[in-house]
Amino acid sequence: QVKYESQRKILQTLASRLEELGIDAQKPGELCCPLQPVVPSPIINGYRNKSTFSVNRGPDGNPKTVGLYVGTGRGQNIVCVKANHVENIPSKHKQVAQCYEEFICHSPLDSCILFHEGGHWRELVVRTTGCGHTMAIITFHPQQLGQEELATQKALLKEFFTCGPGAVCDLTSLYFQESTMTRCSHEQSPFQLLHGAPHIFEELLGLKFRISPDAFFQVNTAGAEVLYQAVGELCQATGDTVLLDICCGTGTIGLSLAHRVSKVIGVEVVEKAIEDAEWNAAFNGISNCEFHSGKAEAVLPQLLASWEDARPLVAVVNPSRAGLHYRVVRAIRNCRSIRRLLYISCKPEGEAMRNFLELCCPPDPRKKLTGEQFSPMLAIPFDMFPHTGHCELLLLFTR
């Protein structure tokens, strides 16, 4: 009910913002379109396949606590607490976090709390899959350490997780990333494989997906299956439909719908995710998909400007919280072949709201938005994140 209410408010906001733009958008209940009940997650506890653990001072003052932050910046009361009580994190993730804490507590090197104050040990990411694979990615601030000292630390970490106390975690892959920034891409600082296999594999809707350390994958695999099935239904694809999968990650959406359409075109900025998507297509024997590596705002305008294919074109967009770049929205609006658009957002009240307005506002030649506007037709929230206040919203737009 709480989640339904928050999604209802989002649709109310969208309706009133569209009214301000002169669009008669308000439907019964002051919403811009019908809102279906929240679709439950098939799994409620321990559903997360990826957890990110911070390293910081705990409530007892221990600066080598591996866990999650509680408190607020404004209250100046942020502490890092162990995640053992957190219901949506599986026990395997908690076990790896516990082992990492043991390792850094015995390390002569400090944890890195504020970059400029020194210290080395930073964040831990744990990813698991239904196939029983576990990947751990440890971020390390090199500070002034030389190559030899770095190699020693990497060897100690590997030894701990392969033949020491950390061996109980039975890691499939152990990665190490030297990072002087909050987040680094593989291109900025490579993920170094210290042990095991370079990828983990997940099964979803009968397909097998390879996942690289920096590739996105929905954190709730069973929840993602339910979402993608609904995407498939709302696409109303016929045999000759071309499906645009914008921000495609490892290709999950397009590949799971490939058998229903004549062609899938995926676009994604993370190069390793595109390599995964290509591998995933080949491994699953899917040959009607092409994947483009690059920013959607660079790839899509070019792709759609020269679009002369007569086949129906359906777009599925699933951007990160930053939403779609204006150029992507403009390219979609100005491509007459796209009559149907599915927008999947984990934060529809944020930047996605700006995109909804850009998609639905009246044509505006000054903004080079000459194409006919879209209208919201249906909204379905998915409880992708049980035990949190968040939802994944699927919004269908047509024109």
Ligand SMILES: C[S@@+](CC[C@H](N)C(=O)[O-])C[C@H]1O[C@@H](n2cnc3c(N)ncnc32)[C@H](O)[C@@H]1O
């Ligand atoms: C929420 S994820 C969705 C991935 C995929 N659709 C799925 O369900 O697994 C958003 C994806 O957008 C990608 N992304 C972020 N900014 C992008 C951009 N400017 N152009 C293309 N892809 C982008 C991210 O790397 C990430 O893989």
